[in-house]
Amino acid sequence: MATNILDLKGRVGLVTGAGQGVGRQVALHFANNGAGGVVVNDYVLERAEAVAVEVERAGCAALAVQSDVTDFASVAEMFERARDRFGGVDILVNNAGNAGADPRAVSRKPFWEQEPKDWQPFLGTNLFGVLNCVRMAVPAMIEKNYGKLVTVISDAGRVGEPNLEIYSGAKAGAAGFMRAIAKALGRYSITANCVALGATRTPAIAAATSNEEFAKRMLKSYTIRRFGEPEDAANMILFLSSDASSWMTGQTVPVNGGYSFAM
Numbered sequence: 001m002a003t004n005i006l007d008l009k010g011r012v013g014l015v016t017g018a019g020q021g022v023g024r025q026v027a028l029h030f031a032n033n034g035a036g037g038v039v040v041n042d043y044v045l046e047r048a049e050a051v052a053v054e055v056e057r058a059g060c061a062a063l064a065v066q067s068d069v070t071d072f073a074s075v076a077e078m079f080e081r082a083r084d085r086f087g088g089v090d091i092l093v094n095n096a097g098n099a100g101a102d103p104r105a106v107s108r109k110p111f112w113e114q115e116p117k118d119w120q121p122f123l124g125t126n127l128f129g130v131l132n133c134v135r136m137a138v139p140a141m142i143e144k145n146y147g148k149l150v151t152v153i154s155d156a157g158r159v160g161e162p163n164l165e166i167y168s169g170a171k172a173g174a175a176g177f178m179r180a181i182a183k184a185l186g187r188y189s190i191t192a193n194c195v196a197l198g199a200t201r202t203p204a205i206a207a208a209t210s211n212e213e214f215a216k217r218m219l220k221s222y223t224i225r226r227f228g229e230p231e232d233a234a235n236m237i238l239f240l241s242s243d244a245s246s247w248m249t250g251q252t253v254p255v256n257g258g259y260s261f262a263m
């Protein structure tokens, strides 16, 4: 009989920014690969609720939670609700991100013309959001002597992206944090890894990927000449969320169609 090495064995996952794009696909992958429950987070409630319905349709229990990951109090409340419903969270996927497509963001001025307030949206979601969620997830994981932490960063954080300097720095900061927390938590059998995405066809970059001229130019930089799909990202996130990756921690795995081969 074939076995699914990615089976999540009834464990509970919490996915931030799961109302669309990569996060939605991760929630569905969890549902289809043996999760015992999925906490579907988004700061847009209707999005979270719609994905929770899809998760339930796949036969998995779901809890939609509206929470802005930049707000520590609201993150704490989200984890409390997850504990009440599912008894805790075994897998945290820090997926919510802000690359500037969101209308709450951001200055498009060059960095040297920006003000510190222009940096906040990038630092808030991409860095502080990760810290807030990991802070709330870890105590129960230590108690259980089990946990999987996965953070979605970007190739921008590995190799740098002009005009996205703060985004690049925030994602690199999140990766550095994940490496350090991996070292702190390894003795509790908690792993902490990152996935660094290249351009992936989600609503965040729909305008860019559907502009033929722009897409053609951009794809010249990709060894595999297509944009990523949410499934490409979710496949690696599922692996890092499963016991198949139990001897892997502190790593950043690029899923980027060969955009860059930098270490």
Ligand SMILES: NC(=O)c1ccc[n+]([C@@H]2O[C@H](COP(=O)([O-])OP(=O)(O)OC[C@H]3O[C@@H](n4cnc5c(N)ncnc54)[C@H](O)[C@@H]3O)[C@@H](O)[C@H]2O)c1
Residues within 6 Å of the ligand: 016, 017, 018, 019, 020, 021, 022, 023, 041, 042, 043, 044, 047, 067, 068, 069, 070, 094, 095, 096, 097, 098, 099, 125, 129, 152, 153, 154, 155, 196, 197, 198, 199, 200, 201, 202, 203, 204, 205
């Ligand atoms: N799409 C790409 O090309 C690409 C490339 C590199 C990295 N990434 C990263 O992948 C992750 C997912 O990106 P995506 O393309 O699916 O994005 P998306 O914008 O399509 O979806 C993100 C979801 O997160 C939610 N969200 C945003 N900020 C939030 C917050 N503070 N609290 C709670 N929810 C919040 C949004 O409402 C949205 O539903 C992000 O971390 C992003 O930086 C994406």
